[in-house]
Amino acid sequence: MRQKYTSFSNLKNAGRLAAMACIILTQACSNETAPSPPPTPVKVLTVGRSSAANAIELPGRVEAVRSAQVRARVDGIVLRRLYQEGSDVAAGTALFQIDPGDVQAQLRQANAGLTRALAARSDAAQVVKRFSSLIGRQAISELEYESARNNLRQAEAGVQDARAALDRSKLAASYATVRAPIAGRVGRAEVSEGALVSAGAGTLMTQVDQLSQVYVVFTKSSSDLLDLARMTRSGEVRLPDLRNIEVRLTTENGQDYGVVGHLDYAGLVVQPGTGSQALRAVFPNPHRDLLPGQFVRGVLQAGTFVNVLSVPERAVMIGAGDTSVIVVGADNVAERRLVTLGESHDGMWIVRSGLKAGERIVVEGWQTVVPDQKVAPQPFKPAQQPAQQASSEG
Numbered sequence: 001m002r003q004k005y006t007s008f009s010n011l012k013n014a015g016r017l018a019a020m021a022c023i024i025l026t027q028a029c030s031n032e033t034a035p036s037p038p039p040t041p042v043k044v045l046t047v048g049r050s051s052a053a054n055a056i057e058l059p060g061r062v063e064a065v066r067s068a069q070v071r072a073r074v075d076g077i078v079l080r081r082l083y084q085e086g087s088d089v090a091a092g093t094a095l096f097q098i099d100p101g102d103v104q105a106q107l108r109q110a111n112a113g114l115t116r117a118l119a120a121r122s123d124a125a126q127v128v129k130r131f132s133s134l135i136g137r138q139a140i141s142e143l144e145y146e147s148a149r150n151n152l153r154q155a156e157a158g159v160q161d162a163r164a165a166l167d168r169s170k171l172a173a174s175y176a177t178v179r180a181p182i183a184g185r186v187g188r189a190e191v192s193e194g195a196l197v198s199a200g201a202g203t204l205m206t207q208v209d210q211l212s213q214v215y216v217v218f219t220k221s222s223s224d225l226l227d228l229a230r231m232t233r234s235g236e237v238r239l240p241d242l243r244n245i246e247v248r249l250t251t252e253n254g255q256d257y258g259v260v261g262h263l264d265y266a267g268l269v270v271q272p273g274t275g276s277q278a279l280r281a282v283f284p285n286p287h288r289d290l291l292p293g294q295f296v297r298g299v300l301q302a303g304t305f306v307n308v309l310s311v312p313e314r315a316v317m318i319g320a321g322d323t324s325v326i327v328v329g330a331d332n333v334a335e336r337r338l339v340t341l342g343e344s345h346d347g348m349w350i351v352r353s354g355l356k357a358g359e360r361i362v363v364e365g366w367q368t369v370v371p372d373q374k375v376a377p378q379p380f381k382p383a384q385q386p387a388q389q390a391s392s393e394g
Contacts, residue, residue: 040373042365043380044328045312049357052305054228054237055345058218058279060249062294064209065282068182070095071204072197073175074103078205081189089208091183096205098197100176103169110162110169117162121155128152175199184210185288209292214285216249216261218298219276228302239303242266246301247281252294259284263300309355310348312382315363316341325355326362326369328377334362336371 076098083095127148134140180186187207197203231237239245242263249257267278281298283290290296316339317324327337339354355361362369363380 039332039376040334040365040368040370041376041378042326042328042334042362042369044360044377045315045363045380046360047309047311047351047355047357049307049309052308052310052348052350053345054239054302054305054343056220056300056302056343058220058298058300060216060218060281060296060298062290062292062296063215063217064184064211064292065213065215066182066184066210067292068180068184068208069204070178070181070186070206070208071202072098072178073199074098074172075198075200076100076102076176076196078191078193078195078197080193083186085186085188087186089180089183089186091180093180094177095180095186096178096189096191098176098178100173103173103176107166107169107173110166114159114162114166117155117158121152121159124148124152124155178205180208182208182210184208211285211288211291214283214290214292216247216281216283216290216296216298218279218281218300219271219274220279222270222275222277225277232303235306236308237303237305245303247283248299248301249283249290250297250299251289252296257283257289257296259286305343305350308342309351309357310345311339311351311355311361312363312380313344313347313349315361315366316349317366326366326371327355328360328362328375332374332377334369334371334373334375 078096079099080097081095082097083089083093089095128151131140131145131148135142135145185208187209189206190204191197197205228237228239232239242265245263247261247263249259249261251257261281261283263279264282265278265280267280270277279300281300311325315325317326322338323341324336324338327335329335337354340352342350342352344350360377362375362377365375369375
C-alpha cells in the first residue's frame, strides 16, 4: 500500500515539472523577435535638369478661311438651280437663275430714259448755239441767253442721271443670274425652283466655303497666357515667333490629322464670361477632311522649358488634395515627398518644387512601398526614352 502511494506521488510531481517546462518554453518563444521582411524591389530614376518641350493641349473648332452666304439681290421667282450641291465651284460660277422679266423691263425703261435725256440735251445745245450769234447783235437779252445755258446744263445732268439709272438696271438684270462670290465648296440649296426670293429680305439661297485651308480656333485661359508671357520674359521658356508655333491636331475619331499647322492670330480681347482668349491656327486641308464646325483637339508646341526638372507620369501619386513621389535616400530608405507639378510633356511631368537634381525617385513598384522602410533599388530603363532630363541610375 505504501508502494502504491509513492508511485502516485512520483507521477504527480512529474506532471508538475512538465507543465512548468511548457510555460518556460512558451515565454521563451514569445520573447524572440520576428524576422524583418526583405526590402521591396523597386525601379528608380535619378532626376536631373535639362530642356523640355512646352506642349499645350487645347480643344478647338474648325472654321472656313472664307465663307460667303449667297443671298438674293433682286425680287423674283427661282427658275432653276444651276449647280451640283456639295461641289467645288470657281468664283463667278452661275448657281441660280431668277426670272429676269421684271428687271429686263426696268432695263428697257432705263434705256428709254437715256434716249429722252439725250434728245433734251441736243435741243438745249441747239438753243444755246443759236442764241450765241444773237447775243452779239443784242437781238436777245442777257437774261434769255443765261436761261438757255442753264437749260443746257440741266440737260447734261439729266443725261448723267439717265445713264446712272441704266447702269443700275443693267446691274439688277445681271443679279437675275446668281453667281458664286468666291471660289470654294457650295452647300445645299436653301430655296427650290418656284420659290419667291426678295432682295429687301435678303433671302438666303446657299453658302460657299473655302476649304483648301481652314482655321482652327482654340480658347486658353487668360491667366495661363499671362504666366507664359512671364516665363518667357524671365527666360524660363524660350518661345518662338507666333507664326512659327506648330500645332498638331487630333480629330473627333481620335486619329492624328497628320498635317502640321501654325498659329496665325492671338486674340486681343478677354471674354468676360469665361476669362479666356482666342488662339487661331491655319491648316492645309487638301482632302477636305476638316469641315466647319468640327470639334478637334490641338497640341501647341509653345516653345521650350529651360533647365527644369521632369519626372515620368507613372512615378507621380495624385491624391485628392496633393501630389507626391517616393524618394529613395542614400541608405535606400523610402520617403514620401510632396511635389508641385507644372506642365506635362511626352509622358513627363515638370516638377516646380519638392525635388532636387540628383535625387532618386521610384518609378515602378511604389504601390507596395512602405515609407521609412528600406527598398531594393534597381535602375529604371524605359522601353523608349522620352524627351526628359532625368537619367537612369547606373
